Amino acid sequence: MSTDDLDPFLGEWAVGxxxxxxxxxxPPPVARAVFERILDGRYLTQRTEVPLAEAPxxxxxxxxxxxxxFTQHYHDARGVSRLYAMTFRDGVWTLLREAADxxxxxxxxxxxxxxxxxxxxxxxxxxMAMPGEDWKHDFAVHYRRV
Numbered sequence: 001m002s003t004d005d006l007d008p009f010l011g012e013w014a015v016g017x018x019x020x021x022x023x024x025x026x027p028p029p030v031a032r033a034v035f036e037r038i039l040d041g042r043y044l045t046q047r048t049e050v051p052l053a054e055a056p057x058x059x060x061x062x063x064x065x066x067x068x069x070f071t072q073h074y075h076d077a078r079g080v081s082r083l084y085a086m087t088f089r090d091g092v093w094t095l096l097r098e099a100a101d102x103x104x105x106x107x108x109x110x111x112x113x114x115x116x117x118x119x120x121x122x123x124x125x126x127x128m129a130m131p132g133e134d135w136k137h138d139f140a141v142h143y144r145r146v
Contacts, residue, residue, distance in 0.1 A: 002042075002064045003037065003041060003042060003043060003044045003062065003063075003064050003070075004041070005064070005088065006035075006044050006062065006064075006070075006088060008091075008115060008119045009035040009044065009046075009093075010035050010036065010037070010044075011034070011035060011145060011146070012032065012033070012034050012145070012146040013032070013033045013034070013035070013122075013143040013144060013145055013146060014030050014031075014032065014143070014144045014146055015030065015031040015032065015033050015048065015050075015141060015142070015143050015144075016029070016030055016031075016141070016142040016144070017029055017031060017050070017052070017055060017139060017140070017141055018139060018140040018141075018142070019139045020137065020139065029050070029051055029052050029055075030051075031048055031049060031050040031051065031052075031055070032048070032049045032146075033046055033047065033048040033049075033143065034046070034047045034048075038061075042063075042064075043061050043062060043063055044061070044062040045059065045060065045061055045062070046058075046059070046060040046062070046072075047059050048060075056076040056077040056078045056080075057076065057077045058074060058075065058076040058077070059074075059075050059076075060072050060073060060074045060075070061073045062086060068087075068089075069085065069086065069087055070085075070086035070087065070088065071083060071084070071085065071086060072084040072086045072095055080103060081101075081102035081103060082097055082101060082102060082103060082109075083097065083101035083102060084096060084097050084109075084111075085097070091114060091115040091117075091119075092112065092113070092114050092115075093111075093112070093113040093114075093115070093122065093124070094110065094111065094112050094113075095109070095110065095111040096109070096110045096111075097109045097110070107128045107129060107130050107131070108128065108129040108135075109126065109127070109128050109138075110126070110127050110128075110135065111124055111125070111126045111127075111141075112124055112125065112127075113125075113141065113143070119145070120144065120145040121142065121143060121144055121145070122141075122142070122143035123140075123142050123143075124140070124141050124142070124143075125137060125138070125139065125140045125141065126138040126139055126140075126141065
């Protein structure tokens with residue numbers, strides 16, 4: 001497994017974020033995400049710029065592992081750094097954080113996103129779980145290839 005398996009991500013995406021508390025008549029804010037390779041293609045980066053104070057800009061680096069999994073190293077403008085276990089199989093992208101890493105684990109997080117058949121959309125959602133509680137929807141995220 002290598003980052004070559006992540007080719008469907010490459011390029012620029014418009015990202016819509018739908019928060020549960022947002023008014024239904026208000027269009028979701030649109031962020032920008034760019035996926036590209038670095039260091040002779042060994043790593044995939046994701047830069048995301050978000051025009052909302054409550055959703056910071058971020059930069060992630062994805063590394064491939066021999067067992068077919070990936071690790072996403074996430075960093076954002078708040079100074080938060082996190083490590084996510086990542087998979088990408090059959091058009092489904094997952095991220096999971098269930099242990100403390102660069103920062104304490106105050107809650108667990110997981111993301112599941114599904115590529116459209118033509119690979120021009122990724123529809124997904126983040127979930128969170130407080131200690132001792134079940135997973136709950138946090139917010140939806142929709143990527144559209146630019």
